[in-house]
Amino acid sequence: MNRALWDERAPAHAASPDYGLARFVDDPEHLSDVVRFDLPRLGDVSGLRGVHLQCHLGTDTLSLARRGATMTGLDFSAASVEQARRLAAAAGPAVEYVHADVHDAVEVLGAGAFDLVYTGIGALCWLPSVERWAGVVAGLLRPGGRLFLREAHPVLWALDDARDDGVLALRYPYVERVEPDVWDEDGTYVATDVRFTHTRSSTWNHGLGEVVTALLARGLRLTMLQEHDSVPWDALPGLMEDVGGGEKRLREAPWRLPHTYTLQAVKEADPAGVRAG
Structure with missing residues (x-):
């Protein structure tokens, strides 16, 4: 269902x-807003072999390649991979794009093959x-390699985004549950006149503690966790304002809400008893 939607x-x-x-085609120095936002935290990636999981159109993947990393992008949507390949061919530099489910990434791309695993906004919510x-992240990283993740905050995902009265009301799960939230929406998060026939999707929220604990259990050491008061889309329609760089923030008292977070973790030398798959 989710694959048909994407x-x-x-x-x-x-x-x-x-x-x-x-x-990206017109300006060889152009970077995606999402990557540009995190440049102070990302640091130098030149010479690193990196993989972008759930890469969609590959704008972040291409941006990391423009910063000097040798990048691979992976996505379960064949149509997304096709668009990403077209962009890389037209804009450069070269990026390898692989059509595969994220859960098969280690088998498809190789264990311990990467210095950097990157995951961007709006990826984890599609995973149960x-x-x-x-385990996939740990399996892909070589010892000393790092995960770099920016995601929508699970508090944001839990809010009732249909309210327009300024009240921040928790409506949906904050923690991971076995059963997904099922949605039926004919639109999407970008400006388009297209109305879609594949309208149903399933998502899962993952609490911040659950994300951190899962990585620690797989032998990764947390080196950074920053929460931000902005998000790169209109997450709460009617309640947000532009703050530049493609970011939006709650207009009234934005300090009430963690909008997104950036996390970095490094894979330690394989400890005894830690599974990596």
């Missing part, structure tokens, strides 16, 4: 001005088990 939306996302694919995902 396959149908990929061409519309590629055509939308919100992703701005033409800017954060513990299983952490």
